[in-house]
Amino acid sequence: MIEGRKEIFQIVFVLVALVFLIKLFAIQVIDDRYAQLAASNSIMKEVDYPFRGLIYDRHGNLLVYNSPExxxxxxxxxxxxxxxxxxxxxxxxxxxxxxxxxxxxxxxxxxxxxxxxxxxxxxxxxxxxxxxxxxxxxxxxxxxxxxxRAYETNTMANALGYISEISKTQLDRDSSHIYRQGDYIGQSGIEGYYETTLRGQRGVRYKLRNVKGIEKGRFKNGEFDTLSVPGQNLITTIDAELQRYGEKLMKGKVGSVVAIEPSTGEILSFISGPSYDPTMLTGRRFSSNFSLVSNDSTKPLFPRPLMAMYPPGSIFKMVQTLIGLQEGVLSYETRFPCDRSLVNCHNHPNPVNLHGAIQYSCNPYFHQAFRRIINQNKSTNTFTDSRIGLDNWREYVGRFGLGAPLGVDLPGEKGGQMPSSRLYNRIYGEGRWKFSTIYSLSIGQGEMLVTPLQMANLAAIIANKGYFYTPHLIKAIEDGEIDPRFRVRRETDIDSAYFSFVQDAMSDAILGTASRAVIPGIVLCGKTGTAQNPHGADHSVFMAFAPKDNPKIAIAVYVENAGWGGRAAASTASLMIEKYLTGEVKRKALEDYVLKGEFLDRVVRATSTLEAD
Amino acid sequence: MHREEKISTHMDWVTVLLFAVLVTLGWLNVFAAVYDETLHQSIFDLSLNSGRQLMFIAASVIIIIGILLVDMRFYDAAAYLIYGGIMFLLLLVPIIGKEVGGNKAWLGIGSFGVQPSEFAKFATALAVSKFIGTAGFRMDQLRNQVVLFMLIGLPMALIMLQKDTGTALVFTIFVLMFYREGMSPFLILVGLAAAVIFVLTLLVENEFYLYGAIGIALIITIFMGKKKFKRIALLTIGALLLMGVIESVDYIITDVLKPHQQNRIKALINPEADPLGYGWNVTQSKIAIGSGGFAGKGFLKGTQTKFDFVPEQSTDFIFCTIGEEHGWLGSLLVISLFVVLLFRIIYLAERQKSRFARAFGYSVACIFFFHFAINIGMTIGLFPVIGIPLPFFSYGGSSLWGFTILLFILLKLDAHRSQMLQRI
Structure with a gap:
């Protein structure tokens, strides 16, 4: 009866061992789920955030750096x-x-x-x-x-832009899957445009941790770890001191100052007023400060040099002159009477030649001159003739970098507006408009809008006698190359002799219309403008470059509601030029005049100024 | 001198070698289970489990020498005395014992504590074997069976008082030894059937399938055998009893078992249902073992055990370290070693000339087998979590000494097996 029971014990032992080994084989060898679970249990992925690239001014002064948080x-x-x-x-x-x-x-x-x-x-x-x-x-x-981000300067906010946490929509749009929730991304200005250059590459460290999440050394001695690669540093074209001075002059005013080095297209200063202190949009108070800045009625976040569009006013007469000369419909000695029946003018010798027309900014002269440009009797039908003439003219102005974005290295650039036959066909109907419908364009008014950047670029074109380089804010990228398109010369295809003529007229013009702009010892070419503003006081416009031989700086100043171009804008531009060319401003009285900002009898000031708290 | 020479020549050195290998492997794994690379620890560091385990091993060598020096007749003669003494200690535990980890199973001696329940195993084995070895003992006498069940029932009850259900369950395995010594397998089969039905009830959603299966099985068995009234009646009663078991499952689960025991059964059925709650132990244990792969992560290279994902990784879940660091091959080695040890013990038991020694040998085999099967089974999710140690591997002095005593009393008896015969 007891025989064979020993064998039953042995069978049971072996069976249990076999069951264990089979089960173990299943979970250890066949099912790889457990290995993954073990990894997610104990391997912690730690992101090594890269240092964002630094930003310097053109002389190597640090502007933007990183501070730990x-x-x-x-x-x-x-x-x-x-x-x-x-x-x-x-x-x-x-x-x-x-x-x-x-x-x-x-x-x-x-x-x-x-x-x-x-x-x-x-x-x-x-x-x-x-x-x-x-x-x-x-x-x-x-x-x-x-x-x-941390800033060495409290200026340049609109050019530098800001970084902030990536938004849900940006995250959804990011097809490269580089960004994670909570990452910072450049939102505007240089930070936005050069995001891919500045951001660098994140690194990853794999660490072991125990059940309480406490670190227990590196996973496989860091075999799979990657180091973060810092972003590339940027050297801007901005002259920090000129920028600071310009912002000081523009304090309390609404408008723009853009200065360009004509020989390279490098933007020397990029001022938008009113602006904000870039430090406000960093750190813990970002969101409260952001709503403060974005809800401010003076729109400090709005980069006026890029996005504000104004009628250019009288400075546009330079363009008309050059087109008329190139088309052969004007000569240096062409004279028109100052007939104020359609457009108003001011007192000056009459009649004047082309040089005089520029010098005295004669409105009726350019009305007549523009008629010659538009109506060249290419068609017997005056409507058709106007259309042919306008489209021809539109091609010219396009080559001046007007009517379309210039392609500056900042996001959100506007192109302004230069009307073509398409626009008027849409407004009035085809064959239902002619020169008399569009004559306001002759003196830079009407359906014509330009950005301050385009105005400064226009000054640079005249300074260069017929060509320009696309204005840009980044001079060099550390361990990288700037976009080659910034090194391509863009031609207006207008004879450089005509530019010499215009330069002569401009250097004389300031003597009359903008005597405040005269800088002792420097030959400055400039042109005032006063853009009509149906909503309030006129806008003050000035475009200039200096020195006349071998120009180093071309500048456009636009001050809203500051009246006469010869006052606010010309004074500001002149001070900027003096500052840039000589390194200091000797004309303290003029400086005080601009700082005071009382250009009108009725003073219209920016309603608020923002300071970082 | 003459006597010692005899001991060494008659010792079963195969078993001693197996013991040494298992204890050494256990010691290494106790070190690996908590090893922290960043701290440059030594395996001998007394502040570590491994350092203390080495002390326990040293102590067990002294115990072995003591066991071998004592006259072999002592174990037979003093069996009831030892049993009585240990039962007395067990009785003391709930009164003067100290509580460690929720179980009041420890008796303090200075700064060291011992668990009398670990020693109750060999004491009970001695007593039961002594009773079976009594001249004229017949297993088929109901009176004898009652005495045997009382002998194993007493320590079970006392250990249950300490709320140490796991250790108490170990004593049920003596039934296997009774079977070897002549008891009818009926009881074991009924017990097994009840356990299978119990688990099936938990696994099968609808109880009526089980009722149906039992009914069909009953009809088939009735028609296959002789159609005697007595047989049909017995079978029907058996079937009804099985159905009773099914009915009682819910009651047992919800009313008899404590909440943590209910959870352990639920965890066995589906650990993924609550991987962070009652399923945590089993889930983490399986992750640790499963992540070991075929050849393992390497000695001291595991992450799941030493980073505390696996609970009780030095004691009850020591097999996780083996599985994680040495993979399937390591598991194969350890399981094979245990199977060889179990076979060797059976071999030793079978060659005993006295019934006392043979019964004791089978007791040792059964106890080792129970620990081996339940411990490894629970770490890989085949048995509910029952907190009992893996012999020679789990950290702890009492359990190591308890197993050592069991094994070496058998070796001592084996070394003198020819003398035993002379005595009878």
Whole structure:
């Protein structure tokens, strides 16, 4: 009866062992799910944020750099017995705020109690130092270092732009999948346009951690780790000192100053008034400051040199002169009577030749001259003739970089408006408009709009006697090349002799219309403009370059509601030129006049000025 | 001197070697289970489990020497005395014991604590074997069976008082030894059937399928055998009892078992249902073992065990370290070593001349087998989590000493097996 029972024991032992080995084979060798689970259990991926590229001015002065900031992260599963009173004390918040943060945290879509989540964003260096000592009191809280932007200057905000956390729509649009939620991205200005250059490449460190999330060294001795690659540094074309001076002059005024080096197209200063302190849009107070800046009625975020479009006014007479000469419909000695029946003028010798017309800015002269450009009797039908003439003219102005974006290296550039037959056909119908319909264009009014950048570029074209380089803000990229299109000369195809003639007229013009602009010892060519503004005081416009031989700077100034071009705009431009060419301003009285800003009897000032707090 | 020479010549050195290999492997894995690369720890560091385990191993060598020096007749003669003494200690535990990890199973001696329940195994084995070895013992007498079940029931009850269900369950395995010594397999089969039905009830959503299956099985068995009234009645009663088991499953699960025991059964059925709650242990244990692959991550290279994802990684879940760091090959080696050890013990037991020694040998085999099967089974999700150690591997002095004593009393008896015969 007892025989054979020993064998039953042996069979049972072997069977159990076999079952174990089969099961083990299944989970260890066949099913690779467990290996993955083990990895996600214990391998923690830590992002090594790259340093964003630095930004310098044209002389190598640092403008934008990075400063460390710290995000306080939380893994809620690990938070145990949080002493809320102590927490509030250390982190300088009250209990309601603390509860609100926890509520927000849980409401987030990507929330997980196992993953580190941002608890308090962008602690400053000071806060971090204070908190770090006490951090070990609060289980489940960690510090994630990264960098934010810091500025050596409180100017240039509209050219530099700002960075901020990537928005949901930007994230969805990012087909390269480089960005993650919470990443910073350049939103405007240079930061936006050169985002791919500046951002660098993130690195990854794989770390081992135990069940409490505490680090236990590197995974496979860092075999799979990658180092972050810092972004490339940018050297801008901006002259920081000139920029600072220009912003000082424009303080309290609405308008733009753009200065360009004619021989290269490099933008020396890029001023938009009113502006804001770039430091405002960094760090923890980004969102509150951003709403402050973006809701401000004076629109400090609006980059006027690029996006504001104005009628050019009298400065456009230079373009008309050059087109008329090139077309052969005007000569240096062409004279027209100053007939004020259609367009108004001011007192000056009469009749004048072309030189005089520019010098005295005679409106009726250019009315007549524009008629010659438009109506060249290419067709017996005056409507058709006007259409042919306008389209011919439109081709010329296009070569002056007008009517379309110039292609500057900033986002959001506007092209202004230079009407063609298409526009008038749309407004009046085909064959239903002729010269008399569009004559306002002759003196830079009507359906014609230009940006301050285009005006400055126009000054550069005249300075260069017929060509320009696409204006740009970046002179060099460290370990990189700027876009070759900034090195391509763009021609107007107008005889350079005509430009010499215009230059002569411009150097004489300022003696009459803009005597404030005269700089002792420097031959300056300039042209005033006063753009009519149906909503209030006229806009003050001035375009100039200097010195006349071998021009170093071309400039356009547009001051809204400041009346006469010879006052606000010409004075500002002249001071800027003096500053740039001589390094200092000796005409203190003129400087005070501009700083005071009382160009009109009725003073219209910018309603607010913004300072960083 | 004469006597010691005899011991060494008659010792079963194969078993001693197996013991040495298992204890050494266990010690290395106890070190690996908590090894922290960043701290440059030594395996001998007394602040580590591995350092202390080495001390326990050293202590067990002293115990072995003691066991071998004592006259072999002592174990037979003093069996009831030892049993009584240990039962007394077990009785003391709930009164003066200290609580460690929720179980009040420890008796403090200075800074060291021992678990009398670990020693109750060899004491009970001695007592039961002694009773079976009594002259004229007949297994088929109901009175004898009652005494045997009382002998194993007493330590079970006392250990249950300590809330150490795992260790208490170990004593059920003596039934296997009773079977070897002549008990009818009926009881084991009924127990097995009840367990299978119990698990099936948990797995099968609709109980009526089980009722149907039992009914069909009953009809088939009735028609296949002789159609005697007594047989049909017995079969029908058996079937009804099985159905009763099904009915009682819900009751047992919800009313008899404590919540943590219910969860362990739920975890066995579907650990993924709550991987962070009751499924945590089994899930993490399987992740650790499963991530080892075929050849393992290498000694001290595991991540799941030493980073505390696996709970109790030095004691009850020590097999995770083996599985993770040494993969399937390492598991194969350890399982094979245990199977060889179990076969060797059976071999030793079978060659005993006295019934006492043979019964004791089978007790040792059964206890080792139970620990081996339940411990590894639970780490790979084949058994519910029952907190019992893997012999010679799990960290802990009491359990190591308990297993050592079991094995070496058998070796001592084996070395003197010819003398045993003379005595009878």
């Amino acid at each position: 710290y995000d306080l992260m939380v893994v809620t599963r690990e938070v145990k017995q949080l002493d809320t009173a102590r927490f509030c004390e250390v982190f300088d918040i009250n209990k309601d705020q603390l509860l609100a943060i926890f509520r927000d945290l849980r409401a987030r879509k990507e929330y997980s109690q196992f993953k580190p989540t941002v608890f308090i964003r962008q602690l400053s260096n000071y806060d971090f130092a204070k908190i770090q000592e006490n951090l070990d009191e609060f289980a489940g809280f960690y510090i994630q270092p990264r960098t934010s």
